[in-house]
Amino acid sequence: MADYALVGTVVDAAGNAASRTVTVTVGAATAAQWYVDPTGNDSNTGTTPNAPFRTVQKAATVVNAGDVVLVASGVYTGGSAVLSLNRGGTASAPVIFRSAVRWGAVLDGNNNVSSECIHFGAPNIRIEGFELRNCWHDAVEASASGLANLVISRCHIHHIGKQCSDGSEGRSGIDAYSNSLTVEGCLIHDIGRFGPGEDPTCTPTSTAWQNHDHGIYLGQGAGVIIRNNIFVACDRGWAIQRFGGSFPVDGAIIANNTFAYPNPNKSGQIIVAGNLSNTIFANNIFYLPKDAGIWWSGGTMSNVQVFNNLSTGLLSLGTPGGVTFTNNLVGDPRFVDAVGGDFHLAAGSPALGAGASLAQVTDNFDGTARTSPPTIGAY
Amino acid sequence: MATPIIDSIVASPSVVAPRGAFVVSIVAHDPDSRSWTLTGTVTDSTGSPITSSVAVTVSDSLTYGLTAPTGSGFTLTPRAGSPGVFDCVAP
Numbered sequence: 233m234a235d236y237a238l239v240g241t242v243v244d245a246a247g248n249a250a251s252r253t254v255t256v257t258v259g260a261a262t263a264a265q266w267y268v269d270p271t272g273n274d275s276n277t278g279t280t281p282n283a284p285f286r287t288v289q290k291a292a293t294v295v296n297a298g299d300v301v302l303v304a305s306g307v308y309t310g311g312s313a314v315l316s317l318n319r320g321g322t323a324s325a326p327v328i329f330r331s332a333v334r335w336g337a338v339l340d341g342n343n344n345v346s347s348e349c350i351h352f353g354a355p356n357i358r359i360e361g362f363e364l365r366n367c368w369h370d371a372v373e374a375s376a377s378g379l380a381n382l383v384i385s386r387c388h389i390h391h392i393g394k395q396c397s398d399g400s401e402g403r404s405g406i407d408a409y410s411n412s413l414t415v416e417g418c419l420i421h422d423i424g425r426f427g428p429g430e431d432p433t434c435t436p437t438s439t440a441w442q443n444h445d446h447g448i449y450l451g452q453g454a455g456v457i458i459r460n461n462i463f464v465a466c467d468r469g470w471a472i473q474r475f476g477g478s479f480p481v482d483g484a485i486i487a488n489n490t491f492a493y494p495n496p497n498k499s500g501q502i503i504v505a506g507n508l509s510n511t512i513f514a515n516n517i518f519y520l521p522k523d524a525g526i527w528w529s530g531g532t533m534s535n536v537q538v539f540n541n542l543s544t545g546l547l548s549l550g551t552p553g554g555v556t557f558t559n560n561l562v563g564d565p566r567f568v569d570a571v572g573g574d575f576h577l578a579a580g581s582p583a584l585g586a587g588a589s590l591a592q593v594t595d596n597f598d599g600t601a602r603t604s605p606p607t608i609g610a611y
Numbered sequence: 612m613a614t615p616i617i618d619s620i621v622a623s624p625s626v627v628a629p630r631g632a633f634v635v636s637i638v639a640h641d642p643d644s645r646s647w648t649l650t651g652t653v654t655d656s657t658g659s660p661i662t663s664s665v666a667v668t669v670s671d672s673l674t675y676g677l678t679a680p681t682g683s684g685f686t687l688t689p690r691a692g693s694p695g696v697f698d699c700v701a702p
Contacts, residue, residue: 236680238678240620240676244612244674250616254625257627258626258627258701261629281623430697
């Protein structure tokens with residue numbers, strides 16, 4: 233089974249061109265395609281566009297290795313988890329859940345009725361193009377034992393954990409305890425509980441709202457890849473929180489992400505507070521972090537490389553052993569419209585063509601192939 | 612003139628067997644396009660008017676393309692008379 237990116241192009245009379253990609257999976261003849269549509273019915277066969285299931289959960293109960301579930305645009309809700317995935321594929325033939333239109337299919341926690349938008353209970357599953365929102369604990373929960381080969385691709389994750397809470401239990405966009413987990417091309421923002429003044433019914437009585445909720449909680453895993461994502465204002469904690477005590481994180485690649493805006497109450501857009509080994513931080517943009525892009529707060533580092541990142545200020549807070557820093561830049565990335573949420577790069581950006589080539593990063597947030605040398609950041 | 616906007620690009624089905632057929636549909640629009648409604652009036656000798664309207668849209672013509680990775684072996688054929696629709700065959 234293999235995925236191919238086909239590139240559609242539209243050109244006007246003046247030669248102005250736009251392009252977008254669509255993924256086609258060419259697999260074994262026995263792989264099935266399932267259809268889900270808000271107008272469907274779970275009593276349907278689900279095997280043709282004219283007889284779709286009503287819920288993504290129904291499809292999740294029938295899939296086998298190599299199958300693809302194509303989900304039409306619309307809002308899907310559920311119980312404790314909007315989508316609980318207990319049937320996976322194999323490493324070479326994962327099960328794929330694909331929104332037919334990027335961010336068109338919405339897994340909605342229904343105003344915090346659902347704890348999780350997606351719960352992984354099996355390995356070898358790929359999630360593509362969904363919007364995940366309004367779940368109270370996590371958008372994606374991947375902490376069951378035995379998980380591996382999970383991909384969260386090109387999703388929009390936001391408004392997670394929006395409750396009033398003084399407790400220490402954290403919320404997160406992605407709760408990551410899986411081997412070979414990939415998070416790519418996602419937009420992640422508005423993660424975490426209410427702060428003061430955010431909701432008229434909520435007056436926090438502790439400071440938990442300042443630092444307990446995160447874009448990605450990187451608790452454990454070998455071979456984790458976090459690439460081409462945009463994190464905006466993860467101000468209830470950090471965009472990426474490496475914690476987890478003695479659980480190991482080995483061989484992680486955190487590359488070509490754009491981190492925008494600070495947590496005014498805590499240093500860094502990434503905090504490293506647990507052990508890391510054989511890990512790369514490369515080609516990332518840290519835009520207006522508080523104090524520094526990465527706060528090395530604790531843990532033991534071994535063969536950690538930090539290179540070709542661009543920060544508007546300090547890149548690093550703390551001087552841990554076991555970490556090497558090379559070719560990192562300081563400057564304004566010159567976004568097209570940061571206030572408006574457009575983090576494409578304007579002409580003259582110091583990030584253009586200033587990255588290091590990585591075999592693990594071949595395209596960008598838009599799905600466009602990267603040039604060589606690549607540009608720093610998600611685009 | 613502004614760059615065209617691609618509203619969606621969808622492959623159906625998006626998983627195919629080797630040498631299987633599928634269709635890719637691209638929906639796009641020209642952000643510079645403008646529409647007007649023109650109203651014509653005919654008045655008879657008694658002074659009674661009859662009106663009728665027609666919508667006029669001025670837009671760039673858009674040219675659609677679709678490419679596959681070099682050497683992948685896909686066959687991509689624009690469907691005659693259906694701009695933005697491509698009949699495809701997997702390798």
